[in-house]
Amino acid sequence: QVTLQQSGPGLVKPSQTLSLTCAISGDSVSSTSVAWNWIRQSPSRGLEWLGRTYYRSKWYNDYGVSVKSRMTINPDTSKNQFSLQLNSVTPEDTALYYCVRERPLGGAFDPWGQGTLVTVSA
Amino acid sequence: QSVLTQPPSASGTPGQRVTISCSGSNSNIGSNTVTWYQQLPGTAPKLLIYSNDQRPSGVPARFSASLSGTSASLAISGLQPEDEADYYCASRDDSLNGDVLFGGGTKLTVL
Numbered sequence: 001q002v003t004l005q006q007s008g009p010g011l012v013k014p015s016q017t018l019s020l021t022c023a024i025s026g027d028s029v030s031s032t033s034v035a036w037n038w039i040r041q042s043p044s045r046g047l048e049w050l051g052r053t054y055y056r057s058k059w060y061n062d063y064g065v066s067v068k069s070r071m072t073i074n075p076d077t078s079k080n081q082f083s084l085q086l087n088s089v090t091p092e093d094t095a096l097y098y099c100v101r102e103r104p105l106g107g108a109f110d111p112w113g114q115g116t117l118v119t120v121s122a
Numbered sequence: 123q124s125v126l127t128q129p130p131s132a133s134g135t136p137g138q139r140v141t142i143s144c145s146g147s148n149s150n151i152g153s154n155t156v157t158w159y160q161q162l163p164g165t166a167p168k169l170l171i172y173s174n175d176q177r178p179s180g181v182p183a184r185f186s187a188s189l190s191g192t193s194a195s196l197a198i199s200g201l202q203p204e205d206e207a208d209y210y211c212a213s214r215d216d217s218l219n220g221d222v223l224f225g226g227g228t229k230l231t232v233l
Contacts, residue, residue, distance in 0.1 A: 064222075106172045107154075108157050112166035112168070
């Protein structure tokens, strides 16, 4: 059974960097058949895909067009986890952030982490 | 406003069959697979349907889905009180560099 455990601060000041980590159990961040994603959810923007990292002989990253210039996802093979960094945050980035595995079944997201509510406020 | 359009709400009584639609375009549903997710109150979304119409193990057979052109539908037959939740469709969009899009969600109420 695969589980994802998220960690990171729930409050970030405007213009600073939002950082979250997702620890993986029951699978490997280096698996060549899945991808590791970040998705957020807010009342104003709904569910929004942010990006992913995956390994296929080398590491690849894809980022959503809305956050591409501010977003970095890094895998950590030594700890079997991956992280999210979102720079220059504004109150618009306030949301519930999820880490999610993408299965090789039509891009299905399963499972999801427990979610981390991040508030951007001074 | 989401590019994948879902009705904001739906309802039915126990035992009824309800359907939830998801309308897209050629660049998303018309050329990529659709997945459906169920989100119970206070929990993370859960995979319900993948590859347009496939149920993961553990998902009851009363959940089914179909695809027609640039629209997808989720059907729930034999509605049960525990089906009260938000339902989301999702698909990649080729015009957005392959970004995954989600529908705005449909809140299903079991009367």
